Amino acid sequence: MSISRRNFLRAGAVVAGTLAAGMTLPGRGIAAQSRAKVYAAKSLDSETLRKMYALVNGGITGRVAIKLHTGEPDGPNILPRDWVRDLQATIPQSSIVECNVLYASPRQTTEGHREVIRHNGWTFCPVDIMDADGDASLPVKGGQAPQGTGRGIASSQL
Incomplete structure (x- = not known):
């Protein structure tokens, strides 16, 4: 589809x-x-991204995950790395987080995903591939297991 x-x-x-x-x-x-x-912005740039984060961060402290699309190799729809680098530099203890994908892509495996991350220029801070070591069952009260698995919902199955 x-x-x-x-x-x-x-x-x-x-x-x-x-x-x-x-x-x-x-x-x-x-x-x-x-x-x-x-919140809306009339312009999109590094400064606006930092201002938007300041509006929504709610006093976040400790280790901070920045979830964004690091993209397919040379793919469109990727925030400019300079903007994200500028934002990340203002957030102590932050890193980018990603997950491997289920569709056919080099990002389907952790090794391939790491290569795409390097290729696309996400090298200025740590990138944590959250399911690099496999799936984790997340029990959800009243939740449903994916059909045919007989187990709880896993992060890569959502």
């Missing part, structure tokens, strides 16, 4: 709008308790 970027963004906007309006999602039965804060 394939979905266009436009339809993906449209669906995301519907979900965000539903949550912001305090409505319930089908099958969830839980309404948002308060209105969501929405």
Whole structure:
């Protein structure tokens, strides 16, 4: 199945709008308790990225994970490395986090993923591939195991 970027963004906007309006999602039965804060920027650059982080960080301390798309080899849709490098330099004890992918890609294995990370220039800080050592079962009260596994939901199966 394939979905266009436009339809993906449209669906995301519907979900965000539903949550912001305090409505319930089908099958969830839980309404948002308060209105969501929405931050927007007229320009995209390193400074704006740092300002946005300052607005949403909520006093985060300790080891901080920066989750972003490090990309396929030479792929589009990657934040400029300079912007992320500038942001990461302002967050003590931070590193980028990623996971291996389930679809056909060099990023499907940890070794291939590390090569893509180097190739795409994510070399200015640590990059933790969270499932490098395998899956971890995450028990979820009332959750469902993926069909046919007989076990709890694992991080790479979500």
